[in-house]
Amino acid sequence: MKKNWWKITAVVFVFYTLIAGFLIPVPAQPILHETIRNLYFHVPMWFSMMTILFVSVWHSIKYLGNPDIQSDIIATQAANTGMMVGALGLITGSLWAKYTWGAWWVADIKLNGAAITMLIYLAYFVLRGSIDEEQKRARIAAVYNIFSFVMLIVFLIILPRMSDSLHPGNGGNPGFSKYDLDSNMRMVFYPAVIGWILFTVWIFTLRVRLEKLKRKTLFDE
Amino acid sequence: MISKQIKYLIIKELKLEMRNKYALGGILLYVVSTVFVSYLSFKKIVTPATWNALFWIILLFASINAIAKSFIGETRGKLLYMYTLASPQAVILSKIIYNSFLLLVLSGLCLLTYTLFIGNIIQDLPLFLITLLLGSFGFSSLLTMVSAIASKAGNNFTLMAILSFPIMIPLLMVLIKLSKNAIDGLERWDLNYLLVLMFLNFIIVALSYLLFRYLWRD
Numbered sequence: 198m199k200k201n202w203w204k205i206t207a208v209v210f211v212f213y214t215l216i217a218g219f220l221i222p223v224p225a226q227p228i229l230h231e232t233i234r235n236l237y238f239h240v241p242m243w244f245s246m247m248t249i250l251f252v253s254v255w256h257s258i259k260y261l262g263n264p265d266i267q268s269d270i271i272a273t274q275a276a277n278t279g280m281m282v283g284a285l286g287l288i289t290g291s292l293w294a295k296y297t298w299g300a301w302w303v304a305d306i307k308l309n310g311a312a313i314t315m316l317i318y319l320a321y322f323v324l325r326g327s328i329d330e331e332q333k334r335a336r337i338a339a340v341y342n343i344f345s346f347v348m349l350i351v352f353l354i355i356l357p358r359m360s361d362s363l364h365p366g367n368g369g370n371p372g373f374s375k376y377d378l379d380s381n382m383r384m385v386f387y388p389a390v391i392g393w394i395l396f397t398v399w400i401f402t403l404r405v406r407l408e409k410l411k412r413k414t415l416f417d418e
Numbered sequence: 419m420i421s422k423q424i425k426y427l428i429i430k431e432l433k434l435e436m437r438n439k440y441a442l443g444g445i446l447l448y449v450v451s452t453v454f455v456s457y458l459s460f461k462k463i464v465t466p467a468t469w470n471a472l473f474w475i476i477l478l479f480a481s482i483n484a485i486a487k488s489f490i491g492e493t494r495g496k497l498l499y500m501y502t503l504a505s506p507q508a509v510i511l512s513k514i515i516y517n518s519f520l521l522l523v524l525s526g527l528c529l530l531t532y533t534l535f536i537g538n539i540i541q542d543l544p545l546f547l548i549t550l551l552l553g554s555f556g557f558s559s560l561l562t563m564v565s566a567i568a569s570k571a572g573n574n575f576t577l578m579a580i581l582s583f584p585i586m587i588p589l590l591m592v593l594i595k596l597s598k599n600a601i602d603g604l605e606r607w608d609l610n611y612l613l614v615l616m617f618l619n620f621i622i623v624a625l626s627y628l629l630f631r632y633l634w635r636d
Binding site for chain 1: 563567570571572577580581583584585587588592614617618621622625629632633
């Protein structure tokens, strides 16, 4: 039980987000209206994704320092989980965009960043798929993971400053803090971020355990 | 020590290239014929955005073609022999430097034929040439590293494209922006972009330098 406090926190916070997120009043804004509630779901997805991808890269670096297949399993499963939350972030963002911008997808620097992130990690999985030998696959994939993650971070830091963007919080478009004068939304947003991140980490630990079990049964057979 | 190794490795690359000239000739012909095909379909291009986009797309594909063979061409025995003689850092740096020269020649030829067939609308040539120089260097360092990765994964050319495109986009966007400025002939140079470009080049080379030693051992 003592070890599981963070899982309980995750469940409580996610449920709180679901209930309070849909019920607590939000500032009435033209165009945005109720879609502003997407903040509690869309934004935490990207936070979770970056957290879990960072875990992935960290373990790739660890693998290069000390080639232990454990680190490789963690790095892969973290990247897998990151793709899952990334896809959820794309879907929630796309739905929101349909109702506010009027299109599922627009040509925008932030959206391009999201798409490139997905492409990089899909390429990572293709690379893994094309090498059979386990140790070699782990090593090569770790190198690509580190290389592309650094390029991705540079991209995400530099490019939004290069051009205007439709996305809230960019190019003169206000982020949520400007609308939220009574700090009502913060009471949901911060727990939502923590809740979703913990929830993602939980999914990731389950995936790691499942993968280890799979390998163990294979080994036993 | 390492500079000496790099020097000899570059000389080795040059000698190998001279020994079978058809590979170099092939890639140069690739650029010329791509430009010619574009010329047949576009005739003259006067819109800056189209001119720019087509130029970089041609250069991008030509670069991938030119650099894909830098590791894929090496046989296993030759690599093993080289590894006993030189340090991994020397190997990757020499390949990057050699490929930069190759891409410089390539982009120069591309610009030349492009000017000849499709027309030249660049108003600020010095800026465009600087962009081309930094771009060739960035392309070569990034693609050399990716080709090293791809060569370990079954020498697959498709894999090379899949792996390199997403991480090339930052570089490509900065290059396109800078060369657009050069075409429009803006009064002042946007030093920020040039700095970003140099910074990207530096990061790629630093990462290749650090990571290559994990790649080469089998």
